[in-house]
Amino acid sequence: MEPLLMTTVTAIISSVIGAIIGAIVSKIKVVKQATNDAKKESEEIREMQRLNLMMTCRMAVYDSHFNVDEKVEAYTIYRDCGGNHQTKTYMDGVVGGDIDDYIEKHRKKN
Numbered sequence: 001m002e003p004l005l006m007t008t009v010t011a012i013i014s015s016v017i018g019a020i021i022g023a024i025v026s027k028i029k030v031v032k033q034a035t036n037d038a039k040k041e042s043e044e045i046r047e048m049q050r051l052n053l054m055m056t057c058r059m060a061v062y063d064s065h066f067n068v069d070e071k072v073e074a075y076t077i078y079r080d081c082g083g084n085h086q087t088k089t090y091m092d093g094v095v096g097g098d099i100d101d102y103i104e105k106h107r108k109k110n
Helices: 003-062 068-080 085-095 099-109
Strands: none
Touching (some): 003 068, 003 085, 068 099
């Protein structure tokens, strides 16, 4: 082959390989970004679900339509989700002592 033809063929092959590699790298970046976006959205959804669960349980704790056992169950879930001291103080009054001790004693019986 002539040197000029050889150089031209080499340049074309190099350009095609470069374009293919560029397309692959670009696709990998897009897939990685989509994966990161999906992960972030999933974490946001889980946090929203946790906050909704806390709100629902807190409402059950303070609702007079629920009996003590239901309030204790709702408080336990609320506490496990990171609930606050104000609700613990309220539940201490509902059970007539420390709610956490009450829960531990109740669990041992079951």
